[in-house]
Amino acid sequence: MEAFFYQGSASRIAFGAGQLAQLPQELDLLGVRRALVLTTPGQRVLGERVAALLGERSVGVYAEAVMHVPVDVAQAARNEAQRLCADGYVAVGGGSTIGLGKAIALESAQPIIAVPTTYAGSEVTPIYGLTEGRLKRTGRDARVLPKTVLYDPELTLTLPTTESAASGINAMAHAVEALYSQDANPVISLMAEESIRALAQALPQVVRNPDDIDARSRALYGAWLAGICLGTVGMALHHKLCHTLGGTFNLPHAQTHAVMLPHTAHYNQHAAPEALTRVARALGGTEAGQVGELLFELNCKLGIPADLHDIGMPETGIDEAATLACANPYANPAPIDYDRIRVLLVRAYRGEVPA
Ligand code: NAD
Numbered sequence: 001m002e003a004f005f006y007q008g009s010a011s012r013i014a015f016g017a018g019q020l021a022q023l024p025q026e027l028d029l030l031g032v033r034r035a036l037v038l039t040t041p042g043q044r045v046l047g048e049r050v051a052a053l054l055g056e057r058s059v060g061v062y063a064e065a066v067m068h069v070p071v072d073v074a075q076a077a078r079n080e081a082q083r084l085c086a087d088g089y090v091a092v093g094g095g096s097t098i099g100l101g102k103a104i105a106l107e108s109a110q111p112i113i114a115v116p117t118t119y120a121g122s123e124v125t126p127i128y129g130l131t132e133g134r135l136k137r138t139g140r141d142a143r144v145l146p147k148t149v150l151y152d153p154e155l156t157l158t159l160p161t162t163e164s165a166a167s168g169i170n171a172m173a174h175a176v177e178a179l180y181s182q183d184a185n186p187v188i189s190l191m192a193e194e195s196i197r198a199l200a201q202a203l204p205q206v207v208r209n210p211d212d213i214d215a216r217s218r219a220l221y222g223a224w225l226a227g228i229c230l231g232t233v234g235m236a237l238h239h240k241l242c243h244t245l246g247g248t249f250n251l252p253h254a255q256t257h258a259v260m261l262p263h264t265a266h267y268n269q270h271a272a273p274e275a276l277t278r279v280a281r282a283l284g285g286t287e288a289g290q291v292g293e294l295l296f297e298l299n300c301k302l303g304i305p306a307d308l309h310d311i312g313m314p315e316t317g318i319d320e321a322a323t324l325a326c327a328n329p330y331a332n333p334a335p336i337d338y339d340r341i342r343v344l345l346v347r348a349y350r351g352e353v354p355a
Contacts, residue, residue: 004185009228010142011124015151015221017213020115023050023090026148027057030111032088036081037061038101039093043117046155050092050115059084065093065100067253068131068246074103081108091146092155094118094167095253102128102144114146117155119167119199119219120254121174121227124149136247145231151224153216161207165302168203168219169258169295171226172196176265176279177236178229180272182331188232189278191225196282198222200298207302236332237325238264241341244324245313255311258304263344266292266354271333292354307351318345 014022035058039047044063051058062080091101092115101112114123126145129138175192199222205215242256269276269288276288283294305311322342329336
């Protein structure tokens, strides 16, 4: 057996339908007396419900979170938090909301309780991102890791099925890459395989019946495990490509991950056969060589757009994306080869089965 390092996450996790009701007690445990509730404009009503639950412990709702945390949005939130003398944050929403909480905590070191409502996984990672113009800067800092995460599947019931499906495959991408990460370890690999299995079982049920709370719970469980994978071991080609595509062409985050995953997993099938056999098994197959096709079929079943064209990628951007993806690549099992990456992008652009 190979040597490895494993660092467990310091977050406290509460999981289960109705767990939102525990929020006041969880704030008490952290000693937070003046919590600012963060969310997106679209989830303001939920933010207000959370603030009402907190009563005097809440100093208000700040519903200005947007995708990729622009620096001016982060600064405005910090100013508002200071004006209100907030001493902690409840980030209720998806990765955009939790990202805003992290941007505040990066400077204030004040605690965040995250209440995720998508499957993105940011709530259990020490990774933050800040965007200035077209440039997104990411980093790791222990101060931004939420101290407590309340996973309440009831809060995901309102996530539309198209968003649920794409967000779930976004989560699965963290687990797939964890299995062939350069710093993979046996504990994270167990979580990754379990995550892929849970998501692959639950997402089709969620799409068929979005009100199925058991399926929603299992999907959120898979997403939690995937988030731990993302926060613990390094990611590879898939995340580099999605980061590049999202940042350069302003493509939607979760959908980009979902369209690309069959292609990037296929790209690595010969270089990481053991890891991809585990992925295949979790998807109901047997061999590494099936993974691209299995993921492609799963996307079709979930009604996820098959191609980058559908989600807003310009055809003229393929060369630029291939060049950017090959510059400063992340460690990846298969060598990063411009011609192969370009072919991968053309197939993803056209919505062709990985080959
Ligand atoms: P998001 O947070 O942008 O949410 C997408 C939309 O869905 C928003 O309009 C939001 O209001 C709405 N929404 C969220 N939950 C809902 C619900 N339950 N019901 C109805 N509407 C709901 O999307 P996301 O994919 O969760 O997050 C994407 C962002 O998170 C990106 O900026 C990405 O880079 C970042 N991210 C960061 C990390 C990290 O570790 N730092 C990890 C994953 C994602």
